[in-house]
Amino acid sequence: MIELENVTMTYPGGMTALKDVNLNIEKGEFVFIVGSSGSGKTTLFKLLLKELNPTEGKIRVAGYDYSTIKKNMIPKVRRRIGVVFQNFRLLKDRTIYENVAFAQRVIQTPARFIRRRVPAMLTLVGLADKYKSYPRELSGGEQQRVAMARALVNNPDIILADEPTGNLDPKNSIDIMNLLEDINKRGTTVVVVTHNKEIVNEMKKRVITLKKGVIISDEKQGGYIDED
Amino acid sequence: MKISTFFYILRQGFSNIRRNILFSLASLGTIISCLFLFGIIYAVVVNFQSGMKELENTITISVFFEEDLPEESVQLIGEQIRVLDYVNTMDYISPEEALKNFCEQNYDDPEAAMEAFGDENPLRNSASYSVTLKDVSKQAEFVAYAKDLQGVRSVKSSDVTADGLSTLSSLVGYASVGIVVILMLVSIFLISNTITIGITVRKEEIGIMKLIGATNFFVRAPFIIEGIIIGAVGSAIPLVLLYEMYEKILAYVVGRFKVITSIFAFVSQEELFKTMIPVGLVLGIGVGLFGSLVTTRKHLKV
Structure with a gap:
């Protein structure tokens, strides 16, 4: 690999x-x-x-x-390749959902697929109920989990x-x-x-x-x- | 490109403008003022050139024939003149018409003067062709050509007027192009500046985009859309304003300075904007597109 x-x-x-x-x-x-x-x-x-x-x-x-x-x-x-950083590198002006969806948008994934895939990833990292929150409202651990969801969403x-x-x-x-x-x-x-x-x-x-x-x-x- | 991607990029273009609103407004303001000025210059130049054309058409050149030239030779000269593509009109002025014109121009009571001359027409050898040209700068060429024709005695023209008009017309044209080019360069610079600031503000986002596999196109497209939107709005606003103002200004000028209308025909609103709208839009959008393309190429190497 x-x-x-x-x-x-x-x-x-x-x-x-x-x-x-x-x-x-x-x-x-x-x-x-x-x-x-x-x-x-x-x-x-x-x-x-x-x-x-x-x-x-x-x-x-x-x-x-x-x-x-x-x-x-x-x-x-x-x-x-899914990337995870020490300082999370989340987009501060977007919700958790949007941060994860962003990774799919940039590779031009169809919208209907994004709507299915993003909640599944947020569930996997245990943040399904916080999809409307902004990064500043989450703890460091939670932010890193969002970053993980973003890294995983495109199935790398x-x-x-x-x-x-x-x-x-x-x-x-x-x-x-x-x-x-x-x-x-x-x-x-x-x-x-x-x-x-x-x-x-x-x-x-x-x-x-x-x-x-x-x-x-x-x-x-x-x-x-x-x-x- | 997928439809959802297209709309996403479009939304991002608008959101770039929103996030960077002050600089976007500054660029927009510059393009609006530049294109407003461009519109004014354009309207003045088009009207000026149309007026020049009118004036040019009134500058006549008289071609006189040798004494007692037979009818066929006069016709032959006429054919040799008419064949030139830059000749606008050609009228035959008979000795009687020449005398009538002379009397009208020089006597208070032309009819009485005509009668006084009776059958003794002093201008009996002054039959001529009165010629106007499509392009007044061709006058010297025409005079030389006409002088060489068989049976032509002399050619009378007004070189000073023709040269003056021709020079003035091109001078106004060059000056206007110069001003517009400078304005456009300023606009490109400001748009480029706005986009650079936008890129700097979104550096983190762009960095993430690149690392998760966004293509060059996808990273650049929202900024190019931003430039196009600023350019399009920046040209539409002054065009609408000028469209509304033109009729009113024309009505004011015609009402206030009636004498102008007797020597100068203004171009109609419809006629002027038939070309000004596409030219203005192409310039505005072109400036926006060019400014953003150059900037994204420079700053967004993936």
């Missing part, structure tokens, strides 16, 4: 964020990518979304080769989550991770970039550890490696 082959990313200023990274994530896997700040996690996240292009190496996501993909195909690849092959529990308390963090695990059990590949030690150690999933742009560990049922 996700394949990186000798990927190196050097920014125009000369800073190398990733060095010769090789990585293979199969369909249906649940993977944590961990590392301290400056380890290259965010760069990897952006490369997977094709927000950045690697200076060297090849990236393949959901069958698309990023080195040869045409510009007009980039939106198509992104539609197969992959969920990419960047520090999804970064702004949440422990209880909400556990809820969100349980939700991600449920989604994974339905067959969606889940990649979580995080530095939440407790959660990584608790869930016993595959853990890829990055340090200064290099993979220093990749364990099937790993734990958080404390660099200190």
